[in-house]
């Protein structure tokens with residue numbers, strides 16, 4: 001166990017933040033793989049790292065779909081809340097109602113109860129809901145100029161206590 005609470009030999013090694021520009025759909029795969037590697041290097045379990053990878057893939061796909069381009073930043077979190085922070089940011093149109101967008105079935109500004117022709121649907125509307133379920137915390141902010149910033153964390157200690165609980 002490293003001093004910051006993450007387990008594994010690599011968790012005690014220094015780890016610099018990583019950044020990646022999001023420009024096309026291929027970046028969803030690249031960002032997803034980078035995030036999983038970063039999470040495991042920070043000491044998260046293999047399972048948690050895979051959950052981070054899926055969450056990042058959803059967020060990066062949203063950037064491509066709704067904003068065109070953006071960036072991913074990965075940071076190690078030290079101390080009691082050891083783990084990683086994922087920031088996915090763009091300069092697109094923003095999200096009108098971030099809380100509603102996190103609800104399952106809410107897509108392109110429409111709840112699933114509203115019938116839309118397939119040509120107007122952008123997805124199932126479960127991407128952000130999945131991110132909320134997979135990560136330990138998720139904050140969606142509209143940026144003052146333009147765009148969206150999603151900040152999500154996954155912690156080592158939470159993963160450990162989940163495993164430890166009866």
Ligand SMILES: Nc1ncnc2c1ncn2[C@@H]1O[C@H](COP(=O)(O)OP(=O)(O)OP(=O)(O)O)[C@@H](O)[C@H]1O
Nearest residue numbers: 062066094101107108109123124125126127128148
């Ligand atoms: N980066 C973003 N910029 C602008 N709007 C966004 C962004 N990310 C999400 N949204 C809005 O939030 C809605 C919900 O996003 P979510 O990822 O949950 O569903 P989806 O992309 O529509 O479908 P799915 O992810 O299930 O394929 C989107 O339909 C879109 O209107």
Ligand SMILES: [Mg+2]
Nearest residue numbers: 062123127128
């Ligand atoms: Mg989506």
